[in-house]
Amino acid sequence: NAGVTQTPKFQVLKTGQSMTLQCAQDMNHNSMYWYRQDPGMGLRLIYYSASEGTTDKGEVPNGYNVSRLNKREFSLRLESAAPSQTSVYFCASKVVGPTGNQPQHFGDGTRLSIL
């Protein structure tokens, strides 16, 4: 059982280049999330998808777009990468149950450097 899988694990881009970070979960979870983590800071939510077919902005959405391709997959796109987007990106997912208190489960992250 792989859980949440993120690809690639590492990437180096030049300023202005574009790329898509991939995330897939095999737990049949409804909700999926993208966070970024910068040194000395906690995780900050970029975008989330409460269910298949819906996406919403989080705390720091500028410069990013997302696609909930299907129930399993939630991708994050940087259209024109900037050095300020150098970070570790984490994808997470959770099932949505009747009480809404289920925990999120995280992937191992994509380490992105933008030169």
Add this chain to the structure above:
Amino acid sequence: DAKTTQPTSMDCAEGRAANLPCNHSTISGNEYVYWYRQIHSQGPQYIIHGLKNNETNEMASLIITEDRKSSTLILPHATLRDTAVYYCIVRVAGGTSYGKLTFGQGTILTVHP
């Protein structure tokens, strides 16, 4: 979501219990306490969560005070692999934020041989 306060760092001897405190004095009645940890270079790992009753799973125990203003995560027999940053998070289940987790600075737990 309620603010949490955790010690910056703690040490523990291998094989001993690690008791990690968290203060959440402004917690509301419908807010849960969640614990996650992050081992270097890995994604956050869910440990346990609870509302008001004490909880136990294969990883840890969670003790929540009767007034719910503080809690303690207990790792009963700490190993070197438990060295990590531990995050205490308080949040409302469901709601319009739809599961957004707010990670603070956490507690760096170092387990020594």
